[in-house]
Amino acid sequence: MSAFLALLKRDLTLAVREGAALGTALGFYLVVVAMLPLGLGPDLKLLSRIAPGILWIALLLAALLSLARLFEADHEDGSLEVMATAPLPLELAVAAKALAHWISTGIPLALMAPVIGLMLNLDIALTPALIATMLAGTPAISFLGSVGAALTLNARRGGLLLALLVLPLYIPTLIFGISAIGFAGVAQHGFGASFLILLAISVASMAAAPVAAAAALRLQMS
Amino acid sequence: MLHLHADNLSVERGTRTVISGLSFAAKAGEPLLVVGPNGAGKTTLIRTIAGFIKPSAGTIALKGDVGDRDIGERCHYVGHLTGIKANLSAAENLAFWATFLDGGTHDAIRDRVEEALSLFGLGALADYPAGLLSAGQKRRLGLARLSVAGRPIWLLDEPTVSLDAASTELLARLIEEHLVGGGLVIAATHLPLGLEEPVYLRLGAQAAADPSAEEEQP
Numbered sequence: 001m002s003a004f005l006a007l008l009k010r011d012l013t014l015a016v017r018e019g020a021a022l023g024t025a026l027g028f029y030l031v032v033v034a035m036l037p038l039g040l041g042p043d044l045k046l047l048s049r050i051a052p053g054i055l056w057i058a059l060l061l062a063a064l065l066s067l068a069r070l071f072e073a074d075h076e077d078g079s080l081e082v083m084a085t086a087p088l089p090l091e092l093a094v095a096a097k098a099l100a101h102w103i104s105t106g107i108p109l110a111l112m113a114p115v116i117g118l119m120l121n122l123d124i125a126l127t128p129a130l131i132a133t134m135l136a137g138t139p140a141i142s143f144l145g146s147v148g149a150a151l152t153l154n155a156r157r158g159g160l161l162l163a164l165l166v167l168p169l170y171i172p173t174l175i176f177g178i179s180a181i182g183f184a185g186v187a188q189h190g191f192g193a194s195f196l197i198l199l200a201i202s203v204a205s206m207a208a209a210p211v212a213a214a215a216a217l218r219l220q221m222s
Numbered sequence: 223m224l225h226l227h228a229d230n231l232s233v234e235r236g237t238r239t240v241i242s243g244l245s246f247a248a249k250a251g252e253p254l255l256v257v258g259p260n261g262a263g264k265t266t267l268i269r270t271i272a273g274f275i276k277p278s279a280g281t282i283a284l285k286g287d288v289g290d291r292d293i294g295e296r297c298h299y300v301g302h303l304t305g306i307k308a309n310l311s312a313a314e315n316l317a318f319w320a321t322f323l324d325g326g327t328h329d330a331i332r333d334r335v336e337e338a339l340s341l342f343g344l345g346a347l348a349d350y351p352a353g354l355l356s357a358g359q360k361r362r363l364g365l366a367r368l369s370v371a372g373r374p375i376w377l378l379d380e381p382t383v384s385l386d387a388a389s390t391e392l393l394a395r396l397i398e399e400h401l402v403g404g405g406l407v408i409a410a411t412h413l414p415l416g417l418e419e420p421v422y423l424r425l426g427a428q429a430a431a432d433p434s435a436e437e438e439q440p
Contacts, residue, residue, distance in 0.1 A: 006321035010310070017309040078303025082367070085272060085294045086323050221274045 003088040004096050011100030014073075021066040025105055026112060029062040033116045044121045051120035052130060052181040055113045059134065060141060060170050066105050067145040067166070068152070068159045070097060071217065075153055081221060090214040098146040098210065099139075106138030129184030129191065136195060137177045139202040143209040144169045150216035172201050223286045224250040224374055224406050226271070226293070231280035233263065233270050240266045244280070246423050248408055250374075251401050253417050256410040258425035264410035265302075267425065268379045271408060272299045284375075297375035302383070304364030308353025312344055312363050315352050316370055324371035331370075338366040342392065357384045365393060368400075376400060378409040391416060 015022060036054055037047060074080040074097075083093045113134055114127040122130070148166035152158030176198040183190030226248040233241040240263040248254040256264045269275045271282055273294035284293050306315050316335045320326070326334070339345050342362040347355065352363060361384050368376060376397070382390050394416040397407050409415065 002325045003322045006318055010307070010314075010318045013314075014307060014309055073307075076303075077307065078301055078305040078364075079307070081272075081274065081299060081301055081303070082305045082319065083322070084274065085297055085299045087295055088322065218274075222276065 003086060004092055007083075007088075007093055007096040008100050011097055012104055015100065015104035021069060022105060022108060025062045025066045025109060028065055029058050029109060029112060030116055032058040032061065034119055037119060048121040048123060051117050051122040052126065053178055054120060055117055055122070055130065056134075056174055056177050058116075059109050059113060059138070060167065060174065062109055063105055063138065063141045064145065064163055064166065067101065067142070067149050068162050070101055070146055070149040071153055072149075075220070080217065084218070084221060090217060091210040094146055094150070094213045094217065095143075095206070095210040098142045098206075098213075101146070102139050102142040106142055107135065110134035110138055123185065126181060126184060129181050133177045133180045133195060133198060136198045136202060137173045140173045140205040141170060143202075143205040146213040147209050147216065150213040150220065153217070153220045173198065176201065223404065225285040226282065226375070226406060226408070227285060228271075228282045229280055231267075231270070231282065232278050233266055233275060234278045235266060235275075239278075241270070241277075241425070244425075248406055248421075250286075250404050250406045253397060253401060253407045253409065253415075253420045254423055255415065255417070255420045256408065256423045256425060257412070262425035264425055265379050268299075268301075268377050268408065268410050272297055272377050293375065296373060297377050298368050298371070298373045299377045299379075300365060300368065300381055301379045304360050305367070306352045306355075306360050306363055308351065310352055311349045312352050312355065313339060313348040315363060316366055319367045320370035323367070323373075334370045338369045341369060342366045342389070358386060358389065361385055362389055365396075368396060374405055376405065376407045376409075378407065378411070380410060380412070382411060382413050382415065 033054060040046060071080060074083070084090055086093070110131055114122065114130055117127075117130065145162075145166050148162045148169075151165060152162045155161055176194045180191050180194035180198060183194055228244060228246050231241055231244045232239060244267070246254070256267055258264055266275065270277055271293060273292060282293065284296070305319070310318070313335055316338060317331055320331045320334055336345070336348070339348050342365065344355075344359060344363060344366070347359065352360065355363065365381060381393055385393065390413070397409075397415070397417060401407060414420070
């Protein structure tokens with residue numbers, strides 16, 4: 001357990017010191033959302049209606065930007081090979097790294113969403129539901145993304161391939177995230193069901209994705 | 223006593239057979255130096271023992287004092303890359319590996335890290351970002367991992383690259399100490415490392431043709 005926490009702490013320290021990954025992701029999020037009203041015109045009703053969907057899709061793309069680097073630095077400097085010879089199973093090391101990615105990227109993006117949503121005339125009453133669904137859904141983004149990051153580790157220009165591999169896996173998270181926010185405006189019952197499914201998707205990916213990602217990493221190292 | 227036996231080992235990289243029909247034994251207390259020209263398969267052999275590469279034929283087995291862990295988890299692998307993060311200080315880098323590879327209380331790890339840093343002559347640079355260290359200092363920091371976490375098997379791939387004479391001597395002394403303590407060392411190298419009575423394992427053209435390519439040199 002101390003090894004798991006040590007890796008989590010190291011990755012979070014590096015995320016804070018390097019800073020660029022989070023800055024790029026947040027900046028990208030802001031720019032994508034800011035461009036939409038310019039493209040769609042100043043129809044406040046339309047913007048308000050599509051705001052949750054836009055925020056979710058932009059969040060997926062922004063998180064994807066930093067996912068490509070998830071294992072790359074450790075692969076380049078040899079840390080990954082040393083980790084593979086540690087008592088801590090590689091699966092748990094992957095989980096620690098994905099968790100660090102969620103904390104350093106997923107949570108800030110989720111918290112930024114309502115603020116950026118103001119540009120889309122997002123209904124203020126939806127803010128709690130938006131943050132809750134994004135916090136519940138973003139672990140799946142980090143963990144499922146870790147599989148793609150591991151698979152594309154040695155691929156040159158792997159970023160686009162990563163998006164191609166991983167974005168389809170995000171569809172369930174997107175569907176239930178949007179539907180939960182949709183229900184939040186109308187009836188509480190629907191929100192609960194969608195929110196729980198969203199949580200279930202995240203929990204399932206936290207359990208399954210590290211196994212797949214670790215297998216992919218072993219393949220990449222051989 | 224720890225033994226490592228490789229029996230009729232063959233390893234393929236892509237479509238090329240790099241190692242074919244290789245058998246050797248490494249005993250605790252005897253350094254096994256893997257020598258051979260570039261491309262002879264030294265790195266491949268070290269990585270196969272560490273478990274990164276699956277041999278296409280043959281087996282590698284550990285005998286004597288064997289727990290439930292496989293070779294990979296009982297070895298220190300020091301490859302061409304150092305595993306050093308540029309944005310962490312030298313001490314932070316080492317403390318992370320000490321915790322990750324071995325564990326222990328916070329104070330014990332700090333003591334071990336301080337000791338290892340001063341041993342490798344990096345004591346004054348403990349709080350210095352590792353990215354600003356020279357290539358040789360980074361190498362030393364990478365090797366300091368050997369002394370912060372105890373592992374019975376050391377797999378060293380060209381450990382002396384970019385080390386100065388004094389550091390090479392220090393490494394040789396560490397290896398001797400490890401061997402005296404009942405450890406096992408397998409090193410791929412171009413240099414004799416200044417070790418007493420090493421066992422040589424020659425890889426290369428003849429080794430590929432002759433399966434019993436193990437020979438000792440004075």
